[in-house]
Amino acid sequence: MPELPEVETVRRGLAPAMVGARFAGVRLNRPNLRFPFPERFAERLTGARVEALDRRAKFLVATLSTGESLILHLGMSGRFLVETAEEAARPGAFHHAAGRLPAHDHVVFTFDSGARVTYNDARRFGFMQLTATAGLETHPQIAGLGIEPLGNHFNADALDALFAGKATPLKAALLDQKLIAGLGNIYVCEALHRTGLAPTRGAGTLSGAGKAARTKREALAGAIRTVLTEAIAAGGSSISDHARTDGTLGYFQHSFRVYDREGAPCPAPGCRHVIRRIVQSGRSTFFCPGCQK
DNA sequence: AAGCGAACCTGGCTGC
DNA sequence: TGCAGCCAGGTTCGCT
Numbered sequence: 080m081p082e083l084p085e086v087e088t089v090r091r092g093l094a095p096a097m098v099g100a101r102f103a104g105v106r107l108n109r110p111n112l113r114f115p116f117p118e119r120f121a122e123r124l125t126g127a128r129v130e131a132l133d134r135r136a137k138f139l140v141a142t143l144s145t146g147e148s149l150i151l152h153l154g155m156s157g158r159f160l161v162e163t164a165e166e167a168a169r170p171g172a173f174h175h176a177a178g179r180l181p182a183h184d185h186v187v188f189t190f191d192s193g194a195r196v197t198y199n200d201a202r203r204f205g206f207m208q209l210t211a212t213a214g215l216e217t218h219p220q221i222a223g224l225g226i227e228p229l230g231n232h233f234n235a236d237a238l239d240a241l242f243a244g245k246a247t248p249l250k251a252a253l254l255d256q257k258l259i260a261g262l263g264n265i266y267v268c269e270a271l272h273r274t275g276l277a278p279t280r281g282a283g284t285l286s287g288a289g290k291a292a293r294t295k296r297e298a299l300a301g302a303i304r305t306v307l308t309e310a311i312a313a314g315g316s317s318i319s320d321h322a323r324t325d326g327t328l329g330y331f332q333h334s335f336r337v338y339d340r341e342g343a344p345c346p347a348p349g350c351r352h353v354i355r356r357i358v359q360s361g362r363s364t365f366f367c368p369g370c371q372k
Numbered sequence: 373a374a375g376c377g378a379a380c381c382t383g384g385c386t387g388c
Numbered sequence: 389t390g391c392a393g394c395c396a397g398g399t400t401c402g403c404t
Contacts, residue, residue, distance in 0.1 A: 081397060113398095154399080155397055156396085156398095200381095202380085203381055203382080204398060251375080263398070264396095265397060266397095315397095318396080338397095
């Protein structure tokens with residue numbers, strides 16, 4: 080589920096229930112996710128008021144009234160379900176809410192409003208951490224993050240600097256969170272197809288003062304921004320599960336042009352080729368060999 | 373230094 | 389029906 084648009088969709092779903100509310104209780108149904116929960120996790124959260132809920136790349140960061148920040152990451156299969164006070168109070172609601180699975184509810188937050196937020200994660204690649212808000216930018220998992228692709232500084236010049244001298248394939252460079260933070264496998268494939276760039280091309284071929292390279296990186300920066308924006312507007316992509324906090328599905332997956340479309344005709348106007356799947360650094364890449372060069 | 377594969381987990385789908 | 393094998397939106401670690 081979670082690349083940048085999906086995490087942003089989750090943030091928007093969680094914010095009404097969490098921002099301004101105080102943690103009234105924290106239930107942990109196991110000792111760890113990808114990592115152990117922080118020491119005294121429940122005690123440090125209980126009574127804290129959520130001042131803000133922000134997204135940094137694929138991370139959610141809740142700023143707390145205690146001087147700490149709660150860092151959340153959804154991994155591959157993490158999802159949140161929000162229940163309003165009314166829903167949470169309804170007998171049986173906890174076990175029958177729409178869209179939730181019977182197993183893998185690992186964390187249940189309750190708030191002073193009566194709202195309930197449940198974290199479910201079958202594969203447990205997600206994690207939760209607490210860190211001093213003052214030191215957030217030096218937190219190991221935040222400090223190394225690259226540029227935000229929807230931020231004001233993301234443009235052709237930024238790509239020029241990031242890709243200079245890089246022999247690594249363009250696909251791998253775009254997935255590298257230390258360079259650009261928030262892209263994942265789906266939106267990299269989609270942005271490259273929209274730009275007509277081959278995923279196997281060396282990243283460094285897009286840098287330099289030449290006009291052709293500049294045109295390409297301008298197109299790529301624009302396509303990345305566009306595809307992410309369109310996906311957020313669609314509520315993200317729901318491939319095999321429920322993406323949103325109310326149990327409904329995002330629908331951007333219906334707009335995929337190449338992702339998971341191996342063997343389908345290329346949707347580019349006039350292109351008669353067929354979408355192919357290859358493996359790059361262990362991940363599937365979907366692209367059109369005809370119009371991506 | 374960079375780049376690759378494996379590992380971390382579970383579940384769903386495909387094919388025999 | 390059963391079971392083996394492969395695949396999955398991410399990140400980290402360890403070995404060339």
